[in-house]
Amino acid sequence: MTGRGMGVHSDFDAIVIGAGLAGSSMAAVLAEKGWRTLLIDRNSSPRHKACGEFLSPEAAALWRSLGLDSRIAGLGGANIDSLLLTAAEGSSLEVPLPAPALGISRYRLDSALQEAAVYHGAELVHGCSVLQIRPKRNGYEVDIRGKSERTSIEARTVFGCWGRNAASSYAKQSRLPRSKADKPLCIGIKVHVEGLPQCSRVELYFFQGGYIGLSPVEEGRHNLAALVSGAFFDRCGRNTAGVLSEACRQNPALALRLEGGATVPGTEAGAYPVLVSKHTTAWGDVPHVGDAARVIPPLCGDGMAMALRSVAMCVELADRYLCGELSLEHWKKRYIRQMRRHGAGPAAWGRLLETVLCHPALSQAALRLGARMPGVAARLFRATRQ
Ligand SMILES: Cc1cc2nc3c(=O)[nH]c(=O)nc-3n(C[C@H](O)[C@H](O)[C@H](O)COP(=O)(O)OP(=O)(O)OC[C@H]3O[C@@H](n4cnc5c(N)ncnc54)[C@H](O)[C@@H]3O)c2cc1C
Structure with missing residues (x-):
């Protein structure tokens, strides 16, 4: 893994928070499209994750559509x-x-996706937590804490791929009531x-x-x-x-x-x-992707495919926004609408x-x-x- 340390201070087109399945896929596709992308995870890699490690049939078509x-x-x-x-x-x-x-x-899968992101040109930083995201004119400022230092990085877009149960509290996951x-x-x-x-x-x-x-x-x-x-x-x-x-x-x-x-x-x-999520939270301050947007019961064995589907939907709209073809408001509206159509049925049946x-x-x-x-x-x- 060729992730860099905390020396990264330049501006980016995209900051992707969370280098799990959703974030790494997102960063790989954005970087492959030529956008300057920073992928950040608070944990080290590779590592084992609690998961059934069953990649459902639905995932295969999504990997193809994402070119992965x-x-x-x-x-x-x-x-x-x-x-x-x-x-x-x-x-x-x-x-x-x-x-x-x-x-x-997941040990093998997540690290392969991180490698794909780096291969396409994304910068990968491990061991850094995102503490705060501040909207600015034409972009965002993101506060990041490493082992011993804090820094702020600016980007035109930010993607919340921070996983399960953290949609609105990425900095406070451990303090759930x-x-x-x-x-x-x-x-x-x-x-x-x-x-x-x-x-x-x-x-x-x-x-x-x-x-x-x-x-x-x-x-x-x-x-x-x-x-x-x-x-x-x-x-x-x-x-x-x-x-x-x-x-x-x-x-x-x-x-x-x-x-x-x-x-x-x-x-x-x-x-x-x-x-398990009661509702889809497709957008907070920034778009949420993967489990950050919706968690379905693990029994469905389809959480990873759902995460990939949200990547596919979000990355296409994000690309158009970054190209100047779509306003932020339109991107937000369309992504929320698309995400609402997916996931409610499987969650209830699960x-x-x-x-x-x-x-x-x-x-x-x-x-x-x-x-x-x-x-x-x-x-x-x-x-x-x-
Ligand atoms: C017990 C269990 C079994 C499951 N079994 C299956 C299965 O068999 N098949 C299936 O398809 N799905 C399964 N799932 C669901 C699947 O694991 C998830 O849908 C999938 O991991 C979602 O990927 P993600 O990238 O959204 O989140 P994650 O893989 O959780 O990645 C999120 C990443 O964000 C990082 N992060 C979080 N906060 C911050 C922060 N503030 N700053 C920086 N980084 C941050 C984390 O370190 C993490 O690496 C299971 C889930 C569970 C809990």
Whole structure:
């Protein structure tokens, strides 16, 4: 990674805040179009992130439209062609995916996208937090804090790609009120597992208090991601081993599946709180892209595709604004309108399915019904995505 330090003071056409999937893709496309782009992230890279690491079929077309598909193809991801759901008492349902999906670690994916941004000419800075964005005439001034210094940088446009639950409080994520952080299924954890039999499906195992997703990723490994309630996490001793042991106790099919596997040291990551958006927040002081605009339930397995879709919509309008073909007001109106059209349906279906599938009796009934009526199951799967 060739990111530069805090010596960057020149003006930019675009500052992209957050070098996750959305921000790095955004910066790569802006820089490729010739705009002087600065990409900033407060964390180091590469690093593991709490994510199911399932790249839905919808993502493939979006990579193509953003011109990033060749980068993704070279990452050695695992092919996935079906989804297996298993309830705690053992009922299961396999649904073929409408098109091929991929399993790739965020460790590999996010750093490949950052490399693409740098390759196209963006400047990348890690370890710097954006503290404040001040609108100015014809642009913005952005206050940034590094390890030991603070600086201000000016740019014509700024993009908020700072991720989940931070739409209006990018500087204060950790200070969410407790009442909000105590929602059910608010803790995400992930770890890689090696030594499991290979198969080309993503698997979801449900139990009272949450669910675990198992997705094949590169190098013959599996990514295991859990989403659990705060109460469940407390009961399990607030650690990954405890969560796995209780999930396996409740769902014997999961215990069987994980037999012979071993977690890979250094691949653990956590996310807290995972709060699903009630509304789309496509614009604050600046456009919001990716999870900053809308968080859908992780069960949908489509958050990354939704993030890419917001990149595709925003970057086209931003390019026209920077070229002087569109006013800021028109850009804002159009982007908000486009974003409102996407995401509300999948979020609602995802929430409903989470509630049903994490309830032992309901999940059993739902999966049995789905097995008898495969058309309905396939339609429900489609309802969780755009
Ligand atoms: C448990 C879990 C499982 C999931 N599983 C899946 C799945 O299987 N498939 C799928 O498609 N989606 C899944 N998702 C959703 C997916 O992870 C997100 O939709 C995706 O990460 C959104 O990307 P992003 O770039 O918007 O945000 P992020 O990837 O979160 O990136 C945001 C970046 O902004 C940086 N940042 C934040 N604030 C600042 C600041 N002030 N200054 C500088 N930098 C800042 C952060 O360090 C971070 O790198 C899952 C989510 C969770 C929580």
